[in-house]
Amino acid sequence: MKHRIYEQKIFMLCHSNISTKFHNIRKWKSRIYGESIKL
Structure with a gap:
């Protein structure tokens, strides 16, 4: 049971890292694009 929670935490961490990337x-x-529009 503890192992499952740990796996879930890793999954959430990886998912958040991907979304922030x-x-x-x-x-x-x-x-x-903002810079090119300014120029």
């Missing part, structure tokens, strides 16, 4: 990529892209 995607969010960072989107932020980075919007920043580049």
Whole structure:
């Protein structure tokens, strides 16, 4: 039972890492587009 909780925690951690990575990529892209629009 404890093992299952541990697995779930790892899964949640990995999932949140992936979503934050995607969010960072989107932020980075919007920043580049913002700079190009300014220029």
